[in-house]
Amino acid sequence: MNPTIRQRRLAAELERLREAAGFAREEIAERLDWHATKVWRVESARSGVTTGDLRDLLDLYDVHGPRREALIALARQARQKGWWTEYRDVFTGSYNDLEVQASVIRNFEPLLIPGLLQTEAYARAVIRAAPVVDPQEVKRRTEARMARQQLLTPEGGEPKLWIVIDEAVVRRPVGGVDTMREQLQRLIDLRDQPNITIQVIRNSAGAHPGLTGPFVILDFPSSDFFAPVIYLELAPDGMYLEETEQVMRYTLMFDHLRAIALGPAQSIKLLNVIKEGLRDDE
Template structure:
């Protein structure tokens, strides 16, 4: 998994540049479509990053906008890079949209979850329990494919140049015995191990905090190392997600995350809480096994 070479981020940057150059040339999308003999909807989809664009189309657009040759050549090369396939294309049934491609190039990931362990920190058995609960109609082969793709995605946190990862979760996540006591004990152990990594920060918002800013929906704020790639917020829903790129939206979710961090336990206190929850589950698991032996 090569970090810093995501074609999704390249396509997003290219789309932004093409839109900026068109606006600087005082041309509308309709005018560009007419001059290049293509539909206005094609130009619109290119500028929003919803479709790829050929190097030839990029060159034609930039010539129309009066961009100098050196700058044209650089963006044509960017178009070539944007057309390459990332590792996630092998799991296109698992990962829809551009989320994983953006995540692969992010320098910082700030996430909040109120119901589930964040995906990058889930154990395999926890994943399977979650998928089976959410999609009871899904067959084993499909589940296996989803789990395999998600495990490959988790390599991001063990990459030689990992992103700075900060997760704030609700205390309810620790107490919902997803998959049973044994699976959940292993999951809590995994959380404690991940929190020990130098680039990972984990905090829990305790029940005693009462109502908090993240109760409405889970979200992820993706930050990028290049100024040309502005931050983006990914807001999850049941079947997909919404990308928010307006500066006002990013600022609003950044403020929400700041409030969550302030309401949450400190990282060391979070680890203590996780360990206590894990110890209780270990006791439950041991008692259950012992009761099972007594019956036979």
């Protein structure tokens, strides 16, 4: 099984701590009476690390206090299986592993309702639109997308979710009138959820930086181990940007997009107007 993002982050941090303490891998193996390759395997995320072994390493690296406890907690989390492991046939790459750890998710979408907010009927219509999709695959992918939304429940951690979408997204008739009415009502109902903000950019805003495509900014509660990540949804597994300059560029872009968008209350009013304007003959 491929190592999770948490395993890789922990491995990278352990390597950095060893180097900062001035130890060679061979020296650590000798001091702890480990096999010669064990340190390499832990630091390359080829092997997990037990809590006992981790404590021994942190003792050697003289790591104590909150930082020590944070690393031990990270190691425990790295051994936990995420909900998405049940859908390995649907979800590829590392995005879900990152998303479930995020404390803030900022998402710009110019084409579709973001997956975290899609109704089942809307999601099914989007998935069916792909070329040559087997009915069983449509069912499986729809189930997976709905399971992903548990992230927004108290059990899932309820990260702060800030969505900016183009007006064209909510005017595009995906799945028919009934599907769009239900989807728009879902967005409207979310106005009372304190961790979710939705803004709409009017078509009259014209050209804007977001026309280059959708993107997600993921921020994490522990900046020591998890720097912000930009996710660009490109086939097959997406692209991740982590350089400080890249993160700053997309953060500025998102700030610009939310500045030109309608405010949250005005956006909900627009969604109501669009929903009420839907006609059965469309």
